[in-house]
Amino acid sequence: MNPEKRAVIDDAKDRMEKTIHSLLEDLSQIRAGKANPAILSKIQVSSYGGHIYINQMANIFIQDIRTLVVEPWDKSTLKDIEKAIEKANIGVMPVNDGERVRLPFPALTHDRREELAKVLHKMGESAKVAIRNIRRDGNDHLKKLEKEKVISEDELHRAEKEVQEATDSHISSIDKEIKIKEIEIRDI
Secondary structure (H helix, E strand, O other): OOHHHHHHHHHHHHHHHHHHHHHHHHHHOOOOOOOOHHHHOOOEEEEOOEEEEHHHOEEEEEEEOOEEEEEEOOHHHHHHHHHHHHHHOOOOOOEEOOOOEEEEOOOOOHHHHHHHHHHHHHHHHHHHHHHHHHHHHHHHHHHHHHHOOOOOHHHHHHHHHHHHHHHHHHHHHHHHHHHHHHHHHHOO
16 A cells, blocks of 8 residues: 555544544533533642642542542642632532532533533534544545555545545544433433
């Protein structure tokens, strides 16, 4: 197989994988009414003269289905952690007991669940558009290789078919992940 053609196909598949990974990361940030430590993963705390992610300065664990607990390694950072969580506006008010910060997650209302489902579908559509744009870029590059006589017309068609199969597979994966998250959100 032509190395330039393989590089184009591999690049397209790699970019599609990164799109899926990014979607999964974004989905983990959506609160489904259950305690999930991932919701705190992008919150930075102003402490020690800089910005540090909460999970780099504290243990985060699930106490029960609706309560997260943040237990800092240095108790002097409790107020800073509490402020960072409040500032992040994740829909939960932190409770500082002097030893740890508790985050009691309220149950989601029906309206909020419907709203989150719409957000999920928009995220899924955005990811699908990104996948289709990667397919278009890959196919354009392959056509350019064929035009420059680097690959034959038959090789172009086989390569386009492989890129299309990767596209279909990744779009199917997006649909599956959105469905899983939607079930999680709608589950009472």
